[in-house]
Amino acid sequence: DIQMTQSPSTLSASVGDRVTITCRARQNINSWLAWYQQKPGKAPKLLMYEASTLESGVPSRFSGSGSGTEFTLTISSLQPDDFATYYCQQYNGYFGQGTKLEIK
């Protein structure tokens, strides 16, 4: 089983901050990693696929990097709309535990 470890579980930040979320796979998954954003009561929204490809319509302040076992999601300048929970997922497999991004 290829399980995913995501950190931190909670992140407090302010509008305008640069934040980074990390996701680690137990085994090499090449670039088969996606990032999702979820707001309360809503379905998850795809942000990034193949580790670093921005989904259409997603703002360019979001970026992804990594391959193999270590991946990061970076938001370059937090906007009010970005406060949500973020998940990584290996394609067709395990999710990370989630990172709740809160307003400081």
Added chain:
Amino acid sequence: DVQLVESGGGLVQPGGSLRLSCAASGSTFSNFWMSWVRQAPGKGLEWVANIKEDGSEKYYVDSVRGRFTISRDNAKNSLYLQMNSLRAEDTAVYYCARNVRWGQGTLVTVSS
């Protein structure tokens, strides 16, 4: 792009069974691994099961192994999840997924 439409959710008693279906369109269904994921109320996302393109390999999260069965019919562009011995903790929205593309989800409620 792919479109995925789930059906079959509903209210079932503990110990009961339910079969979820997912109809796929817009791409060659038989070329892709498929999976089911779920989200219980107030909880995180959880991968449930996946199946290889030709159905020859299937994998399950520990909590459903032996109770749930994933299957597919490539001639019908359809994915299935047979859920037996359902428990209250299986209550969730279930999503059909092809890589990063998901359906809209179907709600399964296990309650007496």
